[in-house]
Amino acid sequence: MNEPTRENRLVGRLLGPEGPELSCERCFEELDRYVELELAGSDADAAIPGMRAHLEGCSACAEDHESLRALVEQGSS
Amino acid sequence: MVTAVAEPAPVADRMDPDSRRWLDRLGAHGRERDAALAELRELLLRAARFEVQKRCAVLSQIRGGDQEDLAQQSAGDAMVAVLSKLDDFRGESKFTTWAYKFALYEAAAKIRKLAWQGREVPLEAEEWPQVRDPGLAPQGEVEMNDLLAAIRQEIDARLTPRQREVLVALALNEVPIDVLAERMDTTRGALYKVLHDARQSLRAALAKRGLDPEQQQTEESP
Numbered sequence: 001m002n003e004p005t006r007e008n009r010l011v012g013r014l015l016g017p018e019g020p021e022l023s024c025e026r027c028f029e030e031l032d033r034y035v036e037l038e039l040a041g042s043d044a045d046a047a048i049p050g051m052r053a054h055l056e057g058c059s060a061c062a063e064d065h066e067s068l069r070a071l072v073e074q075g076s077s
Numbered sequence: 078m079v080t081a082v083a084e085p086a087p088v089a090d091r092m093d094p095d096s097r098r099w100l101d102r103l104g105a106h107g108r109e110r111d112a113a114l115a116e117l118r119e120l121l122l123r124a125a126r127f128e129v130q131k132r133c134a135v136l137s138q139i140r141g142g143d144q145e146d147l148a149q150q151s152a153g154d155a156m157v158a159v160l161s162k163l164d165d166f167r168g169e170s171k172f173t174t175w176a177y178k179f180a181l182y183e184a185a186a187k188i189r190k191l192a193w194q195g196r197e198v199p200l201e202a203e204e205w206p207q208v209r210d211p212g213l214a215p216q217g218e219v220e221m222n223d224l225l226a227a228i229r230q231e232i233d234a235r236l237t238p239r240q241r242e243v244l245v246a247l248a249l250n251e252v253p254i255d256v257l258a259e260r261m262d263t264t265r266g267a268l269y270k271v272l273h274d275a276r277q278s279l280r281a282a283l284a285k286r287g288l289d290p291e292q293q294q295t296e297e298s299p
Contacts, residue, residue, distance in 0.1 A: 003207045005221075007221045007225065008221075008227075009131075009223070010222075010248075010249070011224060011228070011290055012083070013248035013251075014228055014244065014248045014249065014276070014279065015228070015247075015276050015278035015279055015280055016272070016273065016280075017282075018291065021273070023266055023269065023270065024265050024266040024269045028118075028178065028182065029165075031114070031178050031209035032169070032171075032174040032177075032178050033169040033170045033171070034174045035174065036170045036174055037170065042090050051085060057273070057276075058254070058269055059188075059253075059254075060185070060253060060255060060265060061190070063185060064178065064181055064182055067128055067179055067181045067185065068174070068178050068203045069130065069175060070127075070131075071124055071127050071177055071181065072174050072177070074127075075173075
């Protein structure tokens, strides 16, 4: 798959993800469970619908997700 | 919740033994609780330092001593948050993973705000890009220009002044949401709701024009 262009990233930020998504509050509530499901190889997106879309639409929550996943991964390695 | 996503089902008591021990010790009295609080503080400090080091690697204005202060402040604020929300811990993850997220959140938000300290937060469109992307085929470039022009028109026509300010600041000018929330005296969640509603309005307006952003041509030039 090609890397998105600068303009595509801008359109992505302006229009956000398609479909239902969690709020920032619900994202924070579910983030620990989502990360553990991901690291366990489970279908985290099926278990927590709307999380993936929110992480695509909210860069701050996406950064929190990335950090928590990296920290937990580091602790378990 | 921003849009309709089903609430999770009630959780059975499936807490792992280590997490149960954390809760028992934090709910105890005397030395046992003091020891648990000290361990929790260390745990949160480890997470805060992790976040501070990661972010400060690309932020030269936050120096070594300030980084440690930032980590300590973040751990302290996270400690208050964790202890006030202990009853919310449902055992769906390990206690340590649950606690880490508070420290990471505090540290990340503080660093975003520090990085924007003293800077004006632009609420008006500073500059709309002119598509001259060598990665786009000529037809894709035309279509992208049309799409961006349509979005720009609909931002002016459809959005409320508040939606316009929030969308432009966050999506076009890339102001961090924590920074904008602080300047507008609101929360990340409240701002994201405004952003979400603005995006939905724009998507609906584009659909009326027969434009489908997902179908936008992005193929690379040979």
